[in-house]
Amino acid sequence: MIMEELKSKLEKAFGSAKISSNYSNNLAIELDETQAISMLSYLKNLGYKHLALISCVDWIEDNQFELVYVLSAYMPSDDSYSEKEKLNIIVKTRISREEAKYISIIDIFENAEPYEREIHELFGIHFEGHPRLTPLFLVLKYDKPPFRKDFDTRQFVDDYFGNIPPVE
Amino acid sequence: MIIVQIILVPIIALVMGLLFMGLFRKMMARIQWRYGPPITQPLIDIIRMFSQKTVTHGFMFEAGLVLSLAGSIVVALFLPMGNITVFETGGLLVVLYLMLLGPLGIALSSGESGNPNSSIGISRKFLLALGYEVPMLLVLLAVMTHYNTISLAEIVRIQAYRGWSFGSFPLLLSGIAYFLILPAILGIRPFEIAGAAQEISSGPKAEYGGKFMAFSTLQHGLQEFIGLSLFVNLFLGGGDLFGLFGMYANTFLGNLLAIVVLLIKMLLVFAVGVCINAAFPRFRIEQALNYLWTWPSLFAFAGIVVIMITG
Amino acid sequence: MDRNQLVKWIKAPAKMGHKYSLHVVYFCTGCGIIEIPPSITARWDAERFGVIPVATPRQANLFLITGYVSTKTLKAIIRTYEQMPEPKYTVGFGSCPINGGMYWDSYNTIKKLDKYIPIDGWIAGCMPRPEAVFVAVTHLWTLIDKEMADGYKRYREKYDYYRANQEKVFGEMEWPPLYGKE
């Protein structure tokens, strides 16, 4: 009933959003990229303050990246784990693969900073308004961001590590 | 005759130091339900370390370590072994000041290594030394005023016929105080703060390689020998077992027996120390200072006040 | 164990010393480090072989590379290996250091560790159990006995090859070559 109530409220607020729920406790919302940010702040005001994760999917066939934001609510102070806290909300938006840039949500969720840095380093998506998009994990230099589907790892391994001669 | 003693006493001290460390690891293993290395493991370690070619950070890095081992050996020469005291000049005061050479040498050499882990280790070692020196000085002063002499050999001789000072009432308090700070002097578990392997990657020893590490382990062994020998000589009548061996007083056999008795007493006290070590986690330096300046100092102060009153 | 044979000690004390006092660098390079604590505690007790983890590479002579080696960890491994005193041995755990193992085509892991630092012994198994660790230790004993555990000698003689390979991976290195001008 929390879900149905929430679903109806969201449909009223965001007409164009496709809302589905494939598990008992999560709600998937697909949204156009222009409305995603407002949806996130709307959900935050509703009480879903915890940004669990940002991840990215590379749909290379229809030439798009898909950004996935997972929200949930914090346990209230009297730590009664009610129905609302069990609910996970997944917000998905599609952005085009060529210019591959999107707006950073750091001012809504501060803890988005490392996730966006990681997606920037591994997928090459530029986040507007992110304070420091510096490299996080990678040591070596790659021609294309490694997590993209068109980056051929075997090819890279052969010509980068392959031509290092064994010591004899 | 004195040449033989000069050569023999440091060798006995070094061997006993290694034996203590080997015993320490064996007993700790046994307490933790595992077999543990053979007793001669420290000797094997030292042979291996001597064969390793390592790195030096400059002149003081080597000279400090040599100074610290030499200082500890010199202290071993000044401590009575059974009823032989190789050098007696200056008595307990000289022994106290010579005991500074060891830690100061290690401090100078590991300071030169330029590693902050060593600097933190040394500052902790000196703080711990300041911590346990408060009760230790009170105890030593109590013993010296009680026997009205500053010579350690004299104290051992007096205990031979007046009975162990651990038994006589005023010195019992001082004995308890000394025993409470013994883990700090030996540098074992509750007070293993200076060489904490996990927190500051073994403190001063962080940059010690092959032969440096060998010298540092030898010095550590000697440090334990000195701490124990001081305790046994001051309070357990070092080298004499209730006058049982009175008849062989200063024959060769008598001296030998006295040394063996002294070493056995030290082993017993060390065994108790190992049990304390197995039972305790490592203190933080503030906790150690707070502990050392309350209970042991209380006992030591009570001891010295009682002695000043009863004379 | 020929630990108590005095004759062997007198003939070659350094070799025997190295066999029965292998101090291990306590440095978790990969997923295999979870095998070390059980092997040094009560159930398997590595200390009876004289194997003890020590705090710094300066005091150690055995370096266990436990598990896959990422490019970032390789830098730390090379630095630690170079900081160990001279007769030093390395043992590779599992298949990942051998040829990359499960991560054979990953963009971020080192495939053949042997190209960058010399390895004296390998233990098979995607994380070998503590018994396998002891097999490795005893195997290392025989290698030391037969003078075959000469990884550090190879590193010294062929240092320019090793250094060239390391520079191929990292481009410019942060610290000067170990056996530069000697």
Next chain:
Amino acid sequence: MTLELLLIVAFGGAFLTYFLGKISGKLRNGFAVLNSLAVLVMTSFFYGMNIEKPVAFGFFDITFVLRMNMVSWFFAITIVGIGFLSIIYSLRYMQNKEKLDYYYFTTLFINASMLGTVLCGDLLSFFIFWEMMSWSTYLLISYRGNDRAVFAGIKYIIMSIIGSMVMLVGIISLYVNFGTLEITELATLIQLAPLGYTLFILILFSISFAVINAFWPFHTWLPDAHAEAVSPFSSILSAVLVRKGMYGLYLFMYMILGLDLLNKLRFGVISFNGVFCWIGAITIVFAALTALLQSDSKRILAWSTVGQGGYMILGVAFSTALGVAGGTFHILNHCIYIGLLFFVAGAIEYSTGGIRDLDSLGGLIKKMPVTFIGAIIGVSGLIGLPLTCGFVSKWMIYKTLILNGSPLLAFFAFLGTWGTILYGYKFIHNIFLGQLPEEHENVKEVPFSMQLPIIILSVLVILFGVLPGIPLKVVNVMDTYMGFESLNINLAGVVSETGALDTINIFMVILVVFVIVGLLFKAGRKSRKTDQYDNYAAGAAIPKGRYNYTVNFYNPLSTIIEKYLKDVVDAFYMKLTGFVTNVGDGIRKLYTGYVGNYIMYIVVFLAFLILIQLRWSVF
């Protein structure tokens, strides 16, 4: 070769350097060195002579007595010795500073006036030289001219003026009662004076000597004075000038009052000596623990000077033969190694361009080896390691304290020693050991003229440590002069039935064992030299400028003892000065400058007087 020739050369030299300075700097420096060398040579001629010579002085017939005995010779030789070394040191140290004529004049003048205090035979000339010394010290403390230096100077001059006024009261009351200020006559006359009066005189003089000697309640001026004084002068200040108080105490406690009268000053348990010993003990512990928390190299040494004063008073005020000998020998030792340490601190300041803060230094052993050796020997002398002179004097002091049944005093003295170890090692570690910061990459060793004093003093520290017989012979003669039975001294130390000390024996043992262990160390495999960046940092690269541990080196200890170490006395003095300025301010407001107000004051006062007269007819 008479005493007044010595004084004339000393004072004349001071004035002459000032005028030579007008001609040329080189001439002035050369003359200053020559003058202090001449004074040194001339003083050493007076070894062992007992002279007592009245000298008629020009205007209105004051007889001005000059006196030389072993006690004054002992103090005189330390004064001229340290004076000579500090002049050599300041040739290059003060090279590019301004007002050099003023500096050299005041330094030589202070040396001369200190020499005067030690050589004079009557209290009036003693007081005159004392005053000359005080205000010329003020001139040199505030030499740098910035406001902190002036503040330190003012703080010093106020406390020393109070001390001198107290002394003046004592001198006047002595003159009124006994009609003479000759020390020898006073010594005989005062025996007959009532006990209360002698105690009053002794307390008066001891207060003024305690101020200059920086004992516990009057120590607050020393740390500020040292932080601001120039290095060569601060080694004079703490090595010799501060010890004039000890000479004064000798003069009064043993030469004028004498031992038996001193022991009579006892009311039940509390005796004058006992109180003085306890002041010494408190000074030792308080100063040692405060020195731990300082982070300025000069301030650490200043607090150590305050602390070491406690040992001297412990030895001297305990009035047994060995105790007084120990205290006197400690004065000499302290003068040597604290002078050495201030020269080292000055050398660091000279070569690193004025840095004294211990948190930003480090690793200088690679650049300044000679200074490092000086620092090591100085600090080991300060601590009292067995091969240094500090050990012998401390051994004598401890032996008397323990065997004469006052272990608690000995306990505080020992605690002071352990505090000394901690701040001594902090001094060495933060300056010389650890990582060398980049900005000190091109620090060079100090020029030879600054190394010479460091080398000479280091040799002295070791020489007197291994062969203490040389200075102990002088100290023994002083003991017998002051009425104690002479000790059994041989070249290697004190021989007595209750535990002898044989330093040559200790030296041989340590040397042989050190050589053997050194050879054993060399026998091992040769190790590879590396720079400071090839260091263990858990596999990571060394962060260049930040890989050291120097900032508040003993942090755990300071969190425990910080609250007990607030300098209560200093706070009290500051409140006192605040109160005095307020009162002064209030009175100043009375003078409003209108004549009308003044007339009103007069009228009101007259009315008040009339009222008193009418009411009680007092007049």
